[in-house]
Amino acid sequence: MKSQELTYPMYINGKQIMLDDSFEVENPATNEVIGRVPNGTATEARRAADAAHEAFKTWSKTSAYERAALLESWHRVIDERLEELAVIMVKEQGKPLAEARGEMQYANSFVKWYAEEAKRIYGESIPASVASKRIMVQKQPVGVVAAITPWNFPAAMITRKVAPALAAGCTVVIKPAEQTPLTALLLAECAEAAGIPAGVINVVTTQNPAEVSDVWMEDSRVKKVTFTGSTPIGKYLMRKAADTVKKVSLELGGLAPFIIAEDADIEAAVKGVIVSKFRNAGQTCICANRIFVHESIKKTFLQAFQQAVESLKVGNGLEDGTEIGPLIDKAAVKKVQAQLQDAVSKGAVIHGESGQNMEKGYFMKPVVLSGVTDEMLCMKEETFGPLAPVTAFNTDEEAIERANDTPFGLAAYVYTSSLKKAVTYSENLDYGIVGVNDSAPSVAQAPFGGMKESGLGREGGHFGLEEFLEVKYISLQV
Numbered sequence: 001m002k003s004q005e006l007t008y009p010m011y012i013n014g015k016q017i018m019l020d021d022s023f024e025v026e027n028p029a030t031n032e033v034i035g036r037v038p039n040g041t042a043t044e045a046r047r048a049a050d051a052a053h054e055a056f057k058t059w060s061k062t063s064a065y066e067r068a069a070l071l072e073s074w075h076r077v078i079d080e081r082l083e084e085l086a087v088i089m090v091k092e093q094g095k096p097l098a099e100a101r102g103e104m105q106y107a108n109s110f111v112k113w114y115a116e117e118a119k120r121i122y123g124e125s126i127p128a129s130v131a132s133k134r135i136m137v138q139k140q141p142v143g144v145v146a147a148i149t150p151w152n153f154p155a156a157m158i159t160r161k162v163a164p165a166l167a168a169g170c171t172v173v174i175k176p177a178e179q180t181p182l183t184a185l186l187l188a189e190c191a192e193a194a195g196i197p198a199g200v201i202n203v204v205t206t207q208n209p210a211e212v213s214d215v216w217m218e219d220s221r222v223k224k225v226t227f228t229g230s231t232p233i234g235k236y237l238m239r240k241a242a243d244t245v246k247k248v249s250l251e252l253g254g255l256a257p258f259i260i261a262e263d264a265d266i267e268a269a270v271k272g273v274i275v276s277k278f279r280n281a282g283q284t285c286i287c288a289n290r291i292f293v294h295e296s297i298k299k300t301f302l303q304a305f306q307q308a309v310e311s312l313k314v315g316n317g318l319e320d321g322t323e324i325g326p327l328i329d330k331a332a333v334k335k336v337q338a339q340l341q342d343a344v345s346k347g348a349v350i351h352g353e354s355g356q357n358m359e360k361g362y363f364m365k366p367v368v369l370s371g372v373t374d375e376m377l378c379m380k381e382e383t384f385g386p387l388a389p390v391t392a393f394n395t396d397e398e399a400i401e402r403a404n405d406t407p408f409g410l411a412a413y414v415y416t417s418s419l420k421k422a423v424t425y426s427e428n429l430d431y432g433i434v435g436v437n438d439s440a441p442s443v444a445q446a447p448f449g450g451m452k453e454s455g456l457g458r459e460g461g462h463f464g465l466e467e468f469l470e471v472k473y474i475s476l477q478v
């Protein structure tokens, strides 16, 4: 169904670029086309890399204070246009408006934090072994950065990369996900309004991601690729990066265990798991994917959990009170349904109403499953949807072993009232992020990222800035 077909230009070297070929952006709640964007090709990818390369020559030489001031200004403009950004995000991505506002605040917190951090890129002076020498260590920007981002957090996954890159003195070429290009383009418009010079931020929209990214991966002027998305595409980009030995940061898939120990505060655990499991309709890389509950409290937990899940309102993200929006597309719904069918065919039990679709849009009601075993697909593959599989465990050792038995290692959660258990779990879970009695750990100042096949490098905090800096050692004979 078509309603409004405004075409939004992409953004290269401070210019708005339109192409004859464009593609539709769909509202996953209504199936309406909410706009079109240019279908960029290798030509636009090259133009963007040329612009970023040229802009790097001057941007990398600006003072940290100039870059900080421009990032502060970007933060101000985003803040002024926050509601507009949140609404466009709901329309193209589907999340409830309150969550979209929350994402915009989270996204903008990276811009603010790295505006401040730009001024703290310190070098070092190291004592030399002879009196006639001085050892100096400087930090320099790596160069042009290619940023490839997913649809689930259309703003935050961009600012979490671009703000530290700019603070370090790098310039960027961005390829947003084809499902959610509008938020990215609006962020670039805000950057231009903030006075960030032409060529420093470039956005190429495309329906052919490999065509665009291949140009950047083969271009030796692009010194770094920073990617958030699925593990298979992350591995593909890592292989491609090898030819020109680019620096690589990867934020990939997860399979988060959510462990509720026998001494947990059940009410807090239910609240925590609701926040973790159903944020963005379950389409968050750190969403609880596998819920492990101690056998002794399983019955009480399941009852309270089911009751809380039944009260969640599913609907269009722009309607008041909506807590769960649609999934991003038909393929996403099919994937979750396949996991549900697989689990039921292997003996899992559905609690309450099962997850049928609504009339329009890619909606799915949240589903709670019990009697789940580790052989079921939902315990092995990232779900990315509102399916909550619950399994019981008997000892902490068993929970840790089963939680670690996966190639993924992004986020894990444990609810307990014992300090000893909190320490044992957090030290033994092979995950980059562990939330202890905390189901919402993401903040701008902390290192976000995964172990094993969940990624390489960290975003956020001073760790996130170092990913965009080279270390240069200068040996000075005086």
Ligand SMILES: NC(=O)c1ccc[n+]([C@@H]2O[C@H](COP(=O)([O-])OP(=O)(O)OC[C@H]3O[C@@H](n4cnc5c(N)ncnc54)[C@H](O)[C@@H]3O)[C@@H](O)[C@H]2O)c1
Pocket (backbone or CB within 6 Å): 148, 149, 150, 151, 152, 153, 157, 175, 176, 177, 178, 209, 210, 213, 228, 229, 230, 231, 233, 234, 236, 250, 251, 252, 253, 254, 284, 285, 286, 382, 410, 449, 450, 454, 455
């Ligand atoms: N670890 C994190 O911080 C984090 C954050 C958000 C999402 N994710 C993960 O992202 C996945 C969901 O996002 P998705 O479905 O958009 O992932 P995806 O890998 O399909 O797409 C991510 C980006 O890669 C692009 N892409 C796809 N094929 C490509 C190719 N051949 N070459 C270059 N680029 C290509 C897409 O256009 C998009 O921009 C989940 O696995 C989720 O866990 C991880």
Ligand SMILES: N[C@@H](CC=O)C(=O)O
Pocket (backbone or CB within 6 Å): 152, 153, 156, 283, 284, 285, 286, 442, 448
């Ligand atoms: N939601 C994550 C990003 C991955 O989906 C975050 O909390 O930053």
